Structures are given as structure tokens and as C-alpha cells.
Amino acid sequence: MKSSLLLIGVICSLLALSASAEECPFSGRRNLLQAGAPGAAPPAQQGGAPAPAAVGPRPVGKDVYGEPALDYDFYTTKCPTFLQIVKTEVAKAIAADSLTPAQLLRLFFHDCFVMGCDASLLLKSTKVNLAERDHPNNFTVDKFTVIDAIKAELEKACPGIVSCADILGAAAAEAVEQAGGPHIDLAFGRRDGLDSFALAAKTNLPGSTLKVVGLVENFANVGLNKTDMVVLSGGHTIGQARCSTFADRFAPGVKNPFPDTKFGEALQTYCTDGNTAGLDRRMTLDANSTTVFDNGYFRSIVAGRGILTSDHVLFTDPSTKPLVTLFAANQDAFFAAFKESMAKMGRIGVLTGTQGQIRKQCWVRNPVDITTTPDANMDFAPVSSEFCKPASCDATCASPTS
Ligand SMILES: *[C@@H]1O[C@H](CO)[C@@H](O)[C@H](O)[C@H]1NC(C)=O
Ligand SMILES: *[C@@H]1O[C@H](CO)[C@@H](O)[C@H](O)[C@H]1NC(C)=O
Ligand SMILES: *[C@@H]1O[C@H](CO)[C@@H](O)[C@H](O)[C@H]1NC(C)=O
Numbered sequence: 001m002k003s004s005l006l007l008i009g010v011i012c013s014l015l016a017l018s019a020s021a022e023e024c025p026f027s028g029r030r031n032l033l034q035a036g037a038p039g040a041a042p043p044a045q046q047g048g049a050p051a052p053a054a055v056g057p058r059p060v061g062k063d064v065y066g067e068p069a070l071d072y073d074f075y076t077t078k079c080p081t082f083l084q085i086v087k088t089e090v091a092k093a094i095a096a097d098s099l100t101p102a103q104l105l106r107l108f109f110h111d112c113f114v115m116g117c118d119a120s121l122l123l124k125s126t127k128v129n130l131a132e133r134d135h136p137n138n139f140t141v142d143k144f145t146v147i148d149a150i151k152a153e154l155e156k157a158c159p160g161i162v163s164c165a166d167i168l169g170a171a172a173a174e175a176v177e178q179a180g181g182p183h184i185d186l187a188f189g190r191r192d193g194l195d196s197f198a199l200a201a202k203t204n205l206p207g208s209t210l211k212v213v214g215l216v217e218n219f220a221n222v223g224l225n226k227t228d229m230v231v232l233s234g235g236h237t238i239g240q241a242r243c244s245t246f247a248d249r250f251a252p253g254v255k256n257p258f259p260d261t262k263f264g265e266a267l268q269t270y271c272t273d274g275n276t277a278g279l280d281r282r283m284t285l286d287a288n289s290t291t292v293f294d295n296g297y298f299r300s301i302v303a304g305r306g307i308l309t310s311d312h313v314l315f316t317d318p319s320t321k322p323l324v325t326l327f328a329a330n331q332d333a334f335f336a337a338f339k340e341s342m343a344k345m346g347r348i349g350v351l352t353g354t355q356g357q358i359r360k361q362c363w364v365r366n367p368v369d370i371t372t373t374p375d376a377n378m379d380f381a382p383v384s385s386e387f388c389k390p391a392s393c394d395a396t397c398a399s400p401t402s
Helices: 001-010 083-097 099-112 144-158 166-180 198-205 211-220 226-238 243-248 259-272 295-300 309-316 321-330 332-347
Strands: 241-244 282-284
Touching: 001 198, 001 226, 083 099, 083 144, 083 166, 099 144, 099 166, 099 259, 099 309, 099 332, 144 166, 166 332, 211 226, 211 309, 226 295, 226 309, 226 321, 226 332, 243 259, 243 309, 295 309, 295 321, 309 321, 321 332
Parallel strands: none
Antiparallel strands: 241 282
């Protein structure tokens, strides 16, 4: 709870200066998990614990904030072809580029971790605001075109119905499944946010050099626990990283930190190669099966081949080692946990009901009625920029050059 409050505190730290706190679209709730968060109201069913997503009665009703909860049948009648369209477009994208699943999973992760699953990641920078996706630490996020293609098809089939935030979730789930991973049953009904701040990307995404304590803290900021952290790290089974993201492991004076020392030496040669140009090279995080969603990532770590510091430490830290060992030995256990943790991640800070909007195009928010919502249309400047600045925002933070 402490860390959630901390984050709420920084995001709306200037709230106190404003007389109209209600207008702040980030007022607290966005950094908590919808239903299922510690202290959240139980779902509207008997028996306490939330039902596993794929079976049994599904939670419906209101979330802890009195807003409609995400709903497994949200599009069943409103847009029955939703999931089929996502499936078709994702398959096309994978046929063109086998690394697509990793990128789609990453888009959803980056969106959810930075101010909630509200498609803020997709908004482009404007004249007066640098958006999340353009922060220099945007980690080479890619495949926005796949999301745009899905959106274009959906606008033909069911105009104005499906949010970009839900498309991100559905595309990520579909990508995991088409790469050989589990079927992930997501609930829908997310709406699209109005804002996107580059600085929020900087402060909210976990860094690749973090150790377990830092990783746990980062995940706790968005309501995810240590188990979720280990489980979701397993998404690296289809991931790649640039050498620059693990250069810390080759820093001058650092003894080869790879338990598989031959592997470490080969990697260092690959990445440095006598000069620094190699730092832009990419390395697969699960070298054995890069494009297959399996438990190979955990087997690599156990074998002493964890690439990033944040991978390696999951096996060396006694508090996470048992889970890594389990997943390395038992793919079914990993898949079952991944379904649960990804669904949980998909509830971070969601907007539902009448909050936000359903964007017509995912990269730009719909024009807002400037007479009824005067704060909202300053050439796509941040909504209510006076009091809803992101963490450590100063006077220059709305500038595209900040
Ligand atoms: C990432 O940010 C850089 C600016 O720092 C920008 O040039 C690049 O286009 C961004 N990447 C994407 C995919 O938007
Ligand atoms: C990678 O594949 C090889 C050959 O199939 C196998 O011997 C090795 O154990 C695998 N490594 C890991 C970490 O799974
Ligand atoms: C962490 O979250 C998972 C669900 O993602 C849950 O199964 C587990 O009980 C939680 N662990 C703790 C210690 O709360």
C-alpha cells in the first residue's frame, strides 16, 4: 500500500494546489489494479477469491471506485468479430516478421506500466507535449502499425466501439498464443486516456540493471507482487535486448558475472568486438528458442545464461530462485501463472464507463469539445496540465525538447 500511495502522491503531487481535484484524470485510482487489488471489493460472486479467468463464473459489476468492472463479454454483442479480427491481423504480422509477438507483448506491458492500460503509449507527441513513446528510453518500442491495422479493420466492422487500450491487450494475448504460449482470457471495457507524458515512461518502467529489491518495488508501484514480477519476466522468452542494456555486466573491472563463463565471454566479444559499435547489436534473451513462447527463458537463467542483470538476479536471489526453478522444470506451471499475472497486469489503472474516450485513431485523441471541456483541447497539450503533471515534472516538462 505504501508504494501505491507514494506513486499517487507524485503523480498528482500538485493536486493540493487545485480547487477542482475531481477534474484530474489521474486522481489516484489509475495506479491501482481494478478489482483484485489488495483491499479491492470482491467480485460479485459467492466464495471470496476471484475466479480464474478461463473457467467458472466471471466477475462482473462495479470496481472499487464504483466504475464498471472490465467484462469478459464486453464485445460479445457490441462487436462480435473483435477477437477474430485481432487474430487475423496478428497472424499476418507474424508471417511478415517472426519477432512480432515480442513487440506486441511489450507494447501492452509498456502501456500498462506507465499510467495504466489506457493506450497512452500510442499517442504521438504534439507541438507542446513529448509523449511516452518518444522518450529516449522508449526501449525501441515497435509495431504500432499492427495496432493501427487492427484498429482500421475494427472501425470498418464496428465503428467507434473498440478502444485502442483493449486492442493492445487483445493483440498481446493473441501474440503470446500464436507464439506457442497459453490462451489468455482477458476481460475488456478499457477506455482510452487523453494524455501521454514522456517523463512518466522514464519513472515507471523497470530498468534492466535493477536487482530483485528494485524490481519488486517497481512492480509494487502498479499493484503487482513478487510472483507477478518473476512470472511476467518470463515474457523475455520471446524477447531481445540491445547490448547497451546489459553493458553493466561488462563494465571495466567487473569479473565475468555469467555462471556459464564461456557464454559470458562469447557475449562480451559479440557486444564489444573491439569497439563500441557492438552496443547496438541485439541478443536474444532465450537463445534456444527466440520466437517460441515457452519456459526456455527460465532454463537459460538456471543454466547461468541470464542476459540482463534483472534476469540473472532472479536465480541468484534466494527469494525468487524457487519460482525460477519451478518454471524451468514445469512449463505448465509457468503458463498457468502467466495467464493470471497478465490478466492482472491488464487491470492496472484502467479507465472504464464514461471515463476517457474511444479513440477513432489510436495515435491521436479525438477532438474534445472546447466549450464544455476547456482544459482539454490545448492543441493536445496535457489535459489539466496545471495539476496533473507526471512525477518530477517541472515547468519545462510540456516541452517537446525536455
Ligand atoms: C523513440 O524515441 C526517439 C526519440 O528519442 C524517436 O526518434 C523514435 O522514433 C522513438 N521510437 C518510436 C518507435 O517511436
Ligand atoms: C539449448 O538447446 C540445447 C540443444 O538442444 C540443449 O542441449 C540445451 O540444454 C538447451 N539449453 C537450455 C538452457 O535450455
Ligand atoms: C501474488 O499474485 C498472484 C496472482 O498474480 C497470487 O496468486 C499470489 O497469491 C500473490 N502473492 C501474494 C504473496 O500476495
